Amino acid sequence: xxxxxxxxxxxxxxxxxxxxxxxxxxxxxxxxxxxxxxxxxxxxxxxxxxxxxxxxxxxxxxxxxxxxxxxxxxxxxxxxxxxxxxxxxxxxxxxxxxxxxxxxxxxxxx
Ligand code: FES
Numbered sequence: 001x002x003x004x005x006x007x008x009x010x011x012x013x014x015x016x017x018x019x020x021x022x023x024x025x026x027x028x029x030x031x032x033x034x035x036x037x038x039x040x041x042x043x044x045x046x047x048x049x050x051x052x053x054x055x056x057x058x059x060x061x062x063x064x065x066x067x068x069x070x071x072x073x074x075x076x077x078x079x080x081x082x083x084x085x086x087x088x089x090x091x092x093x094x095x096x097x098x099x100x101x102x103x104x105x106x107x108x109x110x
Contacts, residue, residue: 005106017061048093
């Protein structure tokens with residue numbers, strides 16, 4: 001039996017991302033769900049550089065070209081498909097990927 005879904009696939013347009021606050025064992029955690037080429041991917045919303053949340057303004061996670069997730073604090077760029085940092089102060093590190101399952105267009109954290 002799965003818990004409540006985090007969101008629906010249709011809530012996040014292709015090649016964009018949304019932030020969510022979830023309750024994980026009594027602790028609130030920020031996560032980001034990315035729809036990248038219609039694949040749903042979840043990361044902990046925490047920059048490997050200092051641990052801050054990534055977005056510029058609510059749900060604005062991508063750089064101007066819409067090619068990378070970008071940290072608003074010092075501009076690190078992360079590949080949307082695997083969270084690997086390709087530029088910035090934490091280059092070579094990665095966002096923490098979270099396991100999710102999509103069932104009937106609803107997204108669940110495993
Ligand atoms: S806090 Fe994200 S790049 Fe520095």
